[in-house]
Amino acid sequence: MADRLSAREVVALLADPGTFSELSYPSRESAPDGPLGWPGYGAAHARAAERTGERESVICGTACVGGTRAVLVVFEFGFLGGSLGERTGDRLEAAYAHARVHRLPVVPLVATGGSRMQEGMLALTQLQRVACESALTRRAGLAQVAVVRDPTTGGGWATLGAGADIVLALPGAQVGFAGSRVRPADADPAAYTAEAQVAAGAADALVRPEELRETLGRWLRLLTRPSTAPVPPPPALGRADLPATGRDAVRRARAPGRPRAAAYLDAFLTSRVSISGDRCGGTDPDGMLCGFGEHEGRTVAYAAQTGAATRPAGYRTAARLIRLADRLGIPVLTLVDTPGAANDAEAERQGAGAAIADLFTAVAEARTPLTTLVIGEGGSGGALALAAPGNTWATPDSYFSVIAPELAAAILKRPAEEVEGTADRLRVRPRDLVELGVVRGVAGAAVRTEEQPVD
The missing domain is CATH 3.90.226.10 (2-enoyl-CoA Hydratase; Chain A, domain 1)
Structure with missing residues (x-):
């Protein structure tokens, strides 16, 4: 050609x-x-x-x-x-x-x-x-x-x-x-x-x-393979034991050797193809992976954060992916792993707020089932925008927080030595998230809501 x-x-x-x-x-x-x-x-x-x-x-x-x-x-x-x-x-x-x-x-x-x-x-x-x-x-x-x-x-x-x-x-x-x-x-x-x-x-x-x-x-x-059944949460690939403290949860989620999105996608999907770009002039290959793959004979759409700060183009690409999957009747798997949305001046010029808002809307409007696994850092609204309401799970190597403990301490005018205590008070551990009802359970650990109450 x-x-x-x-x-x-x-x-x-x-x-x-x-x-x-x-x-x-x-x-x-x-x-x-x-x-x-x-x-x-x-x-x-x-x-x-x-x-x-x-x-x-x-x-x-x-x-x-x-x-x-x-x-x-x-x-x-x-x-x-x-x-x-x-x-x-x-x-x-x-x-x-x-x-x-x-x-x-x-x-x-x-x-x-x-x-x-x-x-x-x-x-x-x-x-x-x-x-x-x-x-x-x-x-x-x-x-x-x-x-x-x-x-x-x-x-x-x-x-x-x-x-x-x-x-x-x-x-x-x-x-x-x-x-x-x-x-x-x-x-x-x-x-x-x-x-x-x-x-x-x-x-x-x-x-x-x-x-x-x-x-x-x-x-x-x-x-061309629609399905009405939700995607099961992938098994955890990292450590199986749960973190003892909030600060421990944050350290483990930030550990350089922890399994990242590509490892989860390769382990869960037998094959996959990628989409790229937000159709508005931007891409975010370092912050968001999106595409379609196969799991046990079914097509699964995926949008996965990679551990970096997610840029506006990444959010718009994820929204594009979710809307396409919804229209074709394909279930979606999202992997949450970001310290938060990119907050530099260029991200603001590229419409960070509007891009995150659009992803929240795409998730809220989706009729196809969505499943989310938090595999690392869950930093604020930049992470929550990708999470499925009512069907989010966590791994033992993850945390989810309204904001990073260091930033929370700074906002509350706490000294540096109080960051660890702030992490505990924010209740960011996987076990805390289950007890709070933020996630349904912890993949690879005996912690569930309803099916198995936490003591």
């Missing part, structure tokens, strides 16, 4: 052999030179058809990809630059409608320069049709996984590409709203690449062409 494969070559690369079935398309009568009577448009259309063997800039059909059936929407860039016109819109509308009737995910494989100039505003309004079909498909609880090829620009990027639930990008592809002929002359071309879109959080991952069928098949399999 890096060499601009034709639409048929793309289908052959991705579809399981013998499974592609092209859809029937609506027929639309048009004037010889299109709706605007653009001189030479009819001849250009005919030449494009002769050169590519296609009658329009997109072909649509159903196929299995890695064993999962989906609707493929494949652009033919050789046909008038993969541009969108009225007939393109007809095909796209039919493809999305077919997906909803047959409950299939949609995979746009985009390679387009944007709207077709020779059809003027009638071409541009096809973006509204696409957006409407995408919204209806989203409302139906069906996944949309886009693959952006070279090039993906203009309205094709701003609807079929960037508007998908998951965006995979081919390395080296030109991807951006502004195409090469319309952007400022002094613009940095590196900003209009697949790599730049991944770095900015607008796309989830780069995938090489030879890995695309396997990767796309894994995504489709994971996103």
